[in-house]
Amino acid sequence: xxxNSIQAIxxxxxxxxxxxxxxxxxxxxxxxxxxxxxxxxxxxxxHGVASGDELTLGILGGAIGRGRLISLGEHEACFExxxxxxxxxxxxxxxxxxxxxRPRMLARSLEHVTALGVKHITLLHxxxxxxxxxxxxxxxxxxxxxxxxxxxEQARDTVxxxxxxxxxxxxxxxxxxxxxxxxxxxxxxxxGMPSAxxxxxxxxxxxxxxxxxxxxxYEVERLLDAGCQGVHLGERILRVETAVTALLARLF
Numbered sequence: 001x002x003x004n005s006i007q008a009i010x011x012x013x014x015x016x017x018x019x020x021x022x023x024x025x026x027x028x029x030x031x032x033x034x035x036x037x038x039x040x041x042x043x044x045x046x047h048g049v050a051s052g053d054e055l056t057l058g059i060l061g062g063a064i065g066r067g068r069l070i071s072l073g074e075h076e077a078c079f080e081x082x083x084x085x086x087x088x089x090x091x092x093x094x095x096x097x098x099x100x101x102r103p104r105m106l107a108r109s110l111e112h113v114t115a116l117g118v119k120h121i122t123l124l125h126x127x128x129x130x131x132x133x134x135x136x137x138x139x140x141x142x143x144x145x146x147x148x149x150x151x152x153e154q155a156r157d158t159v160x161x162x163x164x165x166x167x168x169x170x171x172x173x174x175x176x177x178x179x180x181x182x183x184x185x186x187x188x189x190x191x192g193m194p195s196a197x198x199x200x201x202x203x204x205x206x207x208x209x210x211x212x213x214x215x216x217x218y219e220v221e222r223l224l225d226a227g228c229q230g231v232h233l234g235e236r237i238l239r240v241e242t243a244v245t246a247l248l249a250r251l252f
Contacts, residue, residue, distance in 0.1 A: 016042045018058045018156040019067070019079070020149060032057065032067060032079040043069075043077055057081060058158040064088060088158045092252050093204045095120040095180060097166075099211040100129045101240045103136040107147050109241045114151025114161055116248050122164045124172060124208075127216045134167060173222045180206050186228035189247055190214050191237060193230035197250050205251065209244050 019034065026032050034040060043049055049069050057067040057079060065084035069077065100123045101109055113121065125134070137143060148160050166172040177186075188208035189197065208223065215223070224230065233246055 016046065016153045018056050018064065018153050018158075020058050020060060020153055020158060022060050026059075026081070030081055031070065032081055034077040034079070035075065037075070040072075040075060040077055043072055054082070055079070056156065057084070058088070058152075058156065059084060060158055060160065062158055064156060064158060089117060089155065091119040091159065092117040092248065093202070094118055094248070094252065095122070095184065095206045096244070096248075097122040097124050097180075097206065097208040098240070098244065099124050099126045099209065099215075100133050101211065102130070102133060103138040105239070105241055106133075106136070106138050107143075109244060110144065110147040110163075111151040111154070112241060112245055113248065114148050114157070115155040116245070117155070117157070118248070119159060119161045121161050122166055122172075124166045124169065126169050126211055126219055128211045128213045139165065169219060170222075173226055177206075177226050181227055186223075186226070187231050187251075188215070188220075188223045188228045189233065189243060190220060190230050191232055193232045195229060195231050197231040197233055197247060199250050201251055207247060207251070209240065209247065212240055 016039065019039065021032050021034070025034065034043070047055070049055065049072060051069055051071060053069045054066050055069065056064065058064040063084040064086040066082045067079035068082055070080055071078045096113060096118050098109065098121065100106065110121070144163055145160070148163070152158060152160065166176065183204060184206045185201070185203040186206045187197070188210070190210060191214055206228070208228065210219070220230065233243060238246065
């Protein structure tokens, strides 16, 4: 494939491998209605479905199965739920603590880690996090939910992660971190740490990932004092979204 042919391929932001439904989308007769403009547009433009086609459906927080398209209009789609018999994929045994990334990277990171099976996410303020990031519209509950939803659709999952915001580093380390470490292995990723990130662990883990530029020395010392182990991914300096994906893949 030539470079020109690669450039000519239209890119889609998200592949909806699962049509995720809320219980409120299902009427008293058992029919599922999709009225969200994004999902309706996706059915038209990406799936190219017609009445009678079967697609994969999932109920938020519940089972996965199949549904038959009854009708598809400009603003809504109606499905007959045929069966819901499969459980969602197993979650990763990890609580991810992520120094708040810049807004555009936050959106991608939430989608990626949700697709990988992370169910507990804490967004943390650290010294190198710009204070303006906390004013971003991407932190609105509805926007966060949208990105988590996209990650679930991508991975054919139905269980939304829990997202917590921690706007102050010191109270988090002193008050919240000891509780989070109970029964968990604590790891934080930072360039220059003596130990390489372990591979294929089965432990329930608390994983902390710093901002671009890493943690400052004070933060490193406090994490070590709390009982966390510092690890590295080698000599390369990675973007946060790349580092998080690499860490999760290597650990689990």
